[in-house]
Amino acid sequence: MKILIVLILLFIVYSLGLAMYHLIREKGQGKNTLRFLTVRIIVSLALFGLIVLAIKMGWVQPHGIFNQPIKP
Secondary structure, X not given: OHHHHHHHHHHHHHHHHHHHXXXXXXXXXXXXXXXXXXXXXXXXXXXXXXXXXXXXXXOOOOOHHHHOOOOO
């Protein structure tokens, strides 16, 4: 599961790089920039949902600050 999350994060960075490349190449006039940014947002939201689902199903365990009990 962790490898899948890392691969999706790498795809998001790749999509952001493609959007930057097309923005520079087309001087902001093409539709490719908007398309790659839209893909990045959709994949980011899907990744967020996948992480929430993975935590609820017990596939991954959160650690650190979120795993500590709340003290009154």
